[in-house]
Amino acid sequence: MTESQKFQTHGEFFSVAKNSSKGKNLEYITKDVFLRPGEYRIKIAEGPYVWWKSISVGKEKVLMNLDFLKNASRNITVHFSAMDCETGKDLTQSSLFRIQVGSKWVDASKVDFSKLKTGNVYKFLMIHEGYYDEYFSLLIDWYQDELFITGNMRKK
Numbered sequence: 001m002t003e004s005q006k007f008q009t010h011g012e013f014f015s016v017a018k019n020s021s022k023g024k025n026l027e028y029i030t031k032d033v034f035l036r037p038g039e040y041r042i043k044i045a046e047g048p049y050v051w052w053k054s055i056s057v058g059k060e061k062v063l064m065n066l067d068f069l070k071n072a073s074r075n076i077t078v079h080f081s082a083m084d085c086e087t088g089k090d091l092t093q094s095s096l097f098r099i100q101v102g103s104k105w106v107d108a109s110k111v112d113f114s115k116l117k118t119g120n121v122y123k124f125l126m127i128h129e130g131y132y133d134e135y136f137s138l139l140i141d142w143y144q145d146e147l148f149i150t151g152n153m154r155k156k
């Protein structure tokens with residue numbers, strides 16, 4: 001998947017290709033930028049992150065690969081709720097919420113959330129007696145650190 005975007009640098013625009021074909025990470029590729037020899041700073045802003053990098057430009061051509069989000073991840077906070085899909089009645093207090101950790105389903109109240117990191121797939125299960133279970137399998141991007149999951153429970 002590639003899409004063109006415009007970025008501004010010192011009042012001039014240049015095109016950037018956004019390539020997500022390499023898995024879950026995005027790669028931004030610019031056209032060649034020609035700078036006079038000297039000292040420069042590069043600012044990259046992505047979501048809540050901002051990076052500055054100082055560079056020295058000489059007379060030789062340089063190809064730069066700046067991989068700032070290589071190891072970016074955050075802890076995840078999860079908020080569960082459940083409701084009856086027909087009446088809208090809140091079933092949260094009497095429902096069970098589970099998260100798959102490894103190959104086991106663990107009650108959400110016993111999960112160590114400090115070990116759940118963004119940039120992964122997590123599976124969530126909502127259970128309420130007399131209702132069909134609700135199951136979610138979610139790919140959580142590196143910047144998505146707070147989840148609100150509501151089960152719309154259907155009676156059996």
